[in-house]
Amino acid sequence: xxxxxxxxxxxxxxxxxxxxxxxxxxxxxxxxxxxxxxxxxxxxxxxxxxxxxxxxxxxxxxxxxxxxxxxxxxxxxxxxxxxxxxxxxxxxxxxxxxxxxxxxxxxxxxxxxxxxxxxxxxxxxxxxxxxxxxxxxxxxxxxxxxxxxxxxxxxxxxxxxxxxxxxxxxxxxxxxxxxxxxxxxxxxxxxxxxxxxxxxxxxxxxxxxxxxxxxxxxxxxxxxxxxxxxxxxxxxxxxxxxxxxxxxxxxxxxxxxxxxxxxxxxxxxxxxxxxxxxxxxxxxxxxxxxxxxxxxxx
Numbered sequence: 001x002x003x004x005x006x007x008x009x010x011x012x013x014x015x016x017x018x019x020x021x022x023x024x025x026x027x028x029x030x031x032x033x034x035x036x037x038x039x040x041x042x043x044x045x046x047x048x049x050x051x052x053x054x055x056x057x058x059x060x061x062x063x064x065x066x067x068x069x070x071x072x073x074x075x076x077x078x079x080x081x082x083x084x085x086x087x088x089x090x091x092x093x094x095x096x097x098x099x100x101x102x103x104x105x106x107x108x109x110x111x112x113x114x115x116x117x118x119x120x121x122x123x124x125x126x127x128x129x130x131x132x133x134x135x136x137x138x139x140x141x142x143x144x145x146x147x148x149x150x151x152x153x154x155x156x157x158x159x160x161x162x163x164x165x166x167x168x169x170x171x172x173x174x175x176x177x178x179x180x181x182x183x184x185x186x187x188x189x190x191x192x193x194x195x196x197x198x199x200x201x202x203x204x205x206x207x208x209x210x211x212x213x214x215x216x217x218x219x220x221x222x223x224x225x226x227x228x229x230x231x232x233x234x235x236x237x238x239x240x241x242x243x244x245x246x247x248x249x250x251x252x253x254x255x256x257x258x259x260x261x262x263x264x265x266x267x268x269x270x271x272x273x274x275x276x277x278x279x280x281x282x283x284x285x286x287x288x289x290x291x292x293x294x295x296x297x298x
Contacts, residue, residue, distance in 0.1 A: 008166045009080045010045020011207035012221045014038050015053040017258050019268035026063050030268025032074035039079045042217030046080035053255050058273040065103050072104035086111030090126045094133045101134040109139045112147035120155045131164045143171040160185035169209045179203045195246040198239040201227045212249040214258045248290030260284050
């Protein structure tokens with residue numbers, strides 16, 4: 001059966017970095033300014049707040065709520081705001097999900113419980129409990145190279161039966177497995193690996209949750225739009241043009257390089273929090289070269 005693609009959060013989503021002040025404290029005004037830039041200039045339909053790119057392991061629950069409220073206030077009238085709430089504790093994840101709903105989030109991103117490597121039955125129970133805990137739509141986040149375990153196809157098929165589990169951010173990179181889930185469910189697939197966006201569109205994905213899209217958002221949306229209107233040659237041209245930044249942003253660690261880029265562009269970013277470390281001069285020079293190769297100014 002062929003499924004009709006839906007776009008519960010639009011097509012272009014950026015997992016936004018969390019701006020900090022020079023002393024490492026939360027920069028709420030900077031977060032509002034960056035969110036506005038990503039929506040108004042980089043053409044994002046939605047933003048993920050407090051994802052891993054947003055350094056969620058190092059921010060407190062209070063900081064997460066304050067950040068979410070600030071971004072909703074700044075751009076919530078013209079973009080969907082998705083709160084990253086996933087942890088390796090079901091109870092804590094439920095608490096974060098309920099707090100996010102109260103703070104005005106439009107949806108939730110829930111990553112696979114990491115490090116503990118739960119069995120599939122445990123993941124089914126975890127994701128269902130979170131989806132049951134609020135009235136918000138849920139994007140699952142399948143990223144086995146960080147979580148240590150993948151969400152199996154049969155688990156995804158069962159989770160798709162839940163009325164509030166509407167999609168998945170797929171960073172598994174298994175096009176065959178994803179194709180099978182797309183064939184058997186109505187989940188909206190968002191590519192979670194910037195460089196695989198075009199291949200994922202070809203198998204039925206609806207968009208991307210990106211990191212390099214802090215820099216390449218407008219061009220990436222042009223690629224998606226070209227594919228959707230059937231101009232596959234133009235979509236391929238843009239894919240190849242942007243490949244240096246799609247891959248280059250991950251030469252060290254995505255958050256580190258995005259913040260370096262934001263700082264270079266005069267946009268809010270600030271330092272990273274330990275255990276991350278700020279980009280070196282050499283890393284920044286390489287990033288500048290990657291941007292130039294992709295036709296982007298840094």
